[in-house]
Amino acid sequence: KAGVTQTPRYLIKTRGQQVTLSCSPISGHRSVSWYQQTPGQGLQFLFEYFSETQRNKGNFPGRFSGRQFSNSRSEMNVSTLELGDSALYLCASSPGTPNYGYTFGSGTRLTVV
Amino acid sequence: DQQVKQNSPSLSVQEGRISILNCDYTNSMFDYFLWYKKYPAEGPTFLISISSIKDKNEDGRFTVFLNKSAKHLSLHIVPSQPGDSAVYFCAASSGNQFYFGTGTSLTVIP
Numbered sequence: 001k002a003g004v005t006q007t008p009r010y011l012i013k014t015r016g017q018q019v020t021l022s023c024s025p026i027s028g029h030r031s032v033s034w035y036q037q038t039p040g041q042g043l044q045f046l047f048e049y050f051s052e053t054q055r056n057k058g059n060f061p062g063r064f065s066g067r068q069f070s071n072s073r074s075e076m077n078v079s080t081l082e083l084g085d086s087a088l089y090l091c092a093s094s095p096g097t098p099n100y101g102y103t104f105g106s107g108t109r110l111t112v113v
Numbered sequence: 114d115q116q117v118k119q120n121s122p123s124l125s126v127q128e129g130r131i132s133i134l135n136c137d138y139t140n141s142m143f144d145y146f147l148w149y150k151k152y153p154a155e156g157p158t159f160l161i162s163i164s165s166i167k168d169k170n171e172d173g174r175f176t177v178f179l180n181k182s183a184k185h186l187s188l189h190i191v192p193s194q195p196g197d198s199a200v201y202f203c204a205a206s207s208g209n210q211f212y213f214g215t216g217t218s219l220t221v222i223p
Binding site: 004006033035040041042043044045048056058090092102103104105106107109 | 122155202204
């Protein structure tokens with residue numbers, strides 16, 4: 001069974017631009033969560049979507065947004081990029097609640113220059 | 114405010130010895146805990162979990178211990194192998210959201 005797929009794997013953007021990252025969950029998984037990983041900060045929770053609705057949100061500015069489609073695929077958008085947004089962005093999917101079968105993708109490495 | 118803390122950024126152990134990774138949490142409502150292992154350029158992979166109704170869970174070389182009164186979680190790896198060298202994250206949940214620690218980088222020396 002295919003795992004969680006994130007595209008693209010690497011991305012370089014300049015300050016002020018916007019970016020969209022994509023996550024395709026494991027087939028049958030309806031919950032998708034997004035995390036930002038930076039050195040020394042661990043995995044910081046961005047938001048979680050379930051059945052096209054944002055169910056939980058972390059403490060990130062409004063420049064970070066997301067959505068989920070009817071096929072459970074999810075996208076994350078960051079507008080007006082800042083240098084500090086450079087990070088590994090990970091998504092994770094699970095069948096329902098994140099307690100069971102919580103599986104991560106390989107991430108998208110975003111570099112803002 | 115970091116609700117899950119891993120106070121040791123790094124740990125080195127000899128092959129064959131025990132590795133002990135520690136994790137502390139502040140929220141007494143957390144009822145499910147997990148450990149993930151992460152290699153560079155890969156996403157974290159699930160290692161082992163424990164629910165708050167237990168104090169120990171074993172899976173092969175990996176054992177997780179939970180001390181609810183101390184709000185402390187630990188992962189024991191016995192015996193440690195060079196392939197265990199990775200960053201280990203602990204995570205805690207009280208519902209639909211996981212809170213992760215900052216990770217401990219484990220190096221197992223052959």
